[in-house]
Amino acid sequence: xxxxxxxxxxxxxxxxxxxxxxxxxxxxxxxxxxxxxxxxxxxxxxxxxxxxxxxxxxxxxxxxxxxxxxxxxxxxxxxxxxxxxxxxxxxxxxxxxxxxxxxxxxxxxxxxxxxxxxxxxxxxxxxxxxxxxxxxxxxxxxxxxxxxxxxxxxxxxxxxxxxxxxxxxxxxxxxxxxxxxxxxxxxxxxxxxxxxxxxxxxxxxxxxxxxxxxxxxxxxxxxxxxxxxxxxxxxxxxxxxxxxxxxxxxxxxxxxxxxxxxxxxxxxxxxxxxxxxxxxxxxxxxxxxxxxxxx
Ligand code: ASP
Numbered sequence: 001x002x003x004x005x006x007x008x009x010x011x012x013x014x015x016x017x018x019x020x021x022x023x024x025x026x027x028x029x030x031x032x033x034x035x036x037x038x039x040x041x042x043x044x045x046x047x048x049x050x051x052x053x054x055x056x057x058x059x060x061x062x063x064x065x066x067x068x069x070x071x072x073x074x075x076x077x078x079x080x081x082x083x084x085x086x087x088x089x090x091x092x093x094x095x096x097x098x099x100x101x102x103x104x105x106x107x108x109x110x111x112x113x114x115x116x117x118x119x120x121x122x123x124x125x126x127x128x129x130x131x132x133x134x135x136x137x138x139x140x141x142x143x144x145x146x147x148x149x150x151x152x153x154x155x156x157x158x159x160x161x162x163x164x165x166x167x168x169x170x171x172x173x174x175x176x177x178x179x180x181x182x183x184x185x186x187x188x189x190x191x192x193x194x195x196x197x198x199x200x201x202x203x204x205x206x207x208x209x210x211x212x213x214x215x216x217x218x219x220x221x222x223x224x225x226x227x228x229x230x231x232x233x234x235x236x237x238x239x240x241x242x243x244x245x246x247x248x249x250x251x252x253x254x255x256x257x258x259x260x261x262x263x264x265x266x267x268x269x270x271x272x273x274x275x276x277x278x279x280x281x282x283x284x285x286x287x288x289x290x291x292x293x294x295x
Pocket of ligand 1: 212
């Protein structure tokens with residue numbers, strides 16, 4: 001039994017097996033493995049990831065223990081490590097944790113008592129392994145391969161755990177990455193995976209155009225105050241004009257929640273090339289495959 005904290009800790013072979021398994025589950029394969037008792041601890045707000053994990057756990061026949069971190073003893077000052085040890089002592093096998101602290105799992109103090117198996121549902125600006133897996137599933141379902149695909153990731157790169165999680169795995173699987181977004185949110189960590197380009201640069205050759213939410217909760221007050229949705233949309237958003245330039249088989253992705261008319265023109269959120277709601281559907285199967293794999 002192993003923690004699932006970072007998709008890039010998995011081998012390419014393991015990741016491809018997870019992608020295939022997610023699609024098999026989508027096509028009706030029977031869930032496998034032991035039924036665990038699981039607690040979902042979301043210290044940051046979530047609609048998609050939290051609901052999707054719950055749905056995946058239910059479909060696997062797992063027993064869910066409802067814990068709302070806001071009402072837990074963490075509000076009395078108990079540490080995350082002690083909270084996790086406590087739920088393990090009570091009988092919880094698996095904890096699915098979302099936390100604002102980047103790499104929260106590296107800061108758990110040891111001790112004599114064991115922790116549950118840990119699944120990372122998103123850590124600060126660090127990693128988001130289940131989102132990466134569902135993105136891979138969505139891309140693979142559409143194209144049938146990753147090799148040579150031109151993937152452009154656009155927006156608030158510096159603060160996005162989705163981008164940090166995805167860039168490396170996309171490159172490892174053979175895709176060709178380009179990055180685009182306001183210079184203040186460039187992050188040198190991406191330079192090893194792809195070049196920064198203007199969003200309009202060779203847009204007609206891109207296969208996957210992935211937009212990121214502007215992470216207002218992670219940027220500075222000054223950045224928030226000087227932010228103009230209109231200017232951002234014109235420079236880095238999906239407009240009708242850009243949409244028309246895309247090749248026939250190209251797809252649009254966004255991890256959600258979408259700021260309509262900021263990252264994507266409202267009319268285009270559900271346009272034919274948009275996979276945004278398919279990503280959400282695939283997320284349940286990706287999370288089932290992920291949870292099956294920790295046994
Ligand atoms: N839902 C994704 C996340 O939790 C993307 C976002 O919030 O912008 O990282």
